[in-house]
Amino acid sequence: xxxxxxxxxxxxxxxxxxxxxxxxxxxxxxxxxxxxxxxxxxxxxxxxxxxxxxxxxxxxxxxxxxxxxxxxxxxxxxxxxxxxxxxxxxxxxxxxxxxxxxxxxxxxxxxxxxxxxxxxxxxxxxxxxxxxxxxxxxxxxxxxxxxxxxxxxxx
Numbered sequence: 010x011x012x013x014x015x016x017x018x019x020x021x022x023x024x025x026x027x028x029x030x031x032x033x034x035x036x037x038x039x040x041x042x043x044x045x046x047x048x049x050x051x052x053x054x055x056x057x058x059x060x061x062x063x064x065x066x067x068x069x070x071x072x073x074x075x076x077x078x079x080x081x082x083x084x085x086x087x088x089x090x091x092x093x094x095x096x097x098x099x100x101x102x103x104x105x106x107x108x109x110x111x112x113x114x115x116x117x118x119x120x121x122x123x124x125x126x127x128x129x130x131x132x133x134x135x136x137x138x139x140x141x142x143x144x145x146x147x148x149x150x151x152x153x154x155x156x157x158x159x160x161x162x163x164x
Contacts, residue, residue, distance in 0.1 A: 031147050034094075036085065037140055038117075038119075039118060043081070049084060059108060060073075063101075067097075067100045071090065074087050075087075089147070102124045120133070
């Protein structure tokens with residue numbers, strides 16, 4: 010296999026790391042107890058509309074989902090977003106801080122709350138719990154959410 014301009018044979022020139030606008034987030038957090046898992050099962054669906062409105066307002070999220078892992082002992086937040094990591098996590102604190110506060114009440118090693126007043130600690134917490142991706146694929150590696158939305162409405 011030929012190497013691309015970055016010297017990485019696994020990435021074609023059109024998907025060189027410098028060209029990627031989108032970034033993956035895989036934040037895995039330990040849940041305190043089975044009772045806390047049950048509380049999260051109730052909390053997350055009830056916050057769906059608020060989370061959706063916030064993600065639309067932030068405007069940099071390609072997709073997002075919450076999942077329970079390891080026999081419901083961990084909560085995962087998996088997203089793909091545009092731009093800077095710290096700005097992205099800071100936007101979460103700004104737009105849906107109270108939802109994260111309620112969620113972190115059930116997480117074993119949560120950052121200081123409220124996240125809106127402790128944004129730097131929140132950013133660092135997410136950074137420490139973000140698993141690195143081995144591979145990352147995007148059908149539109151050089152397009153932002155805003156550009157994709159514009160293209161889909163002008164078609």
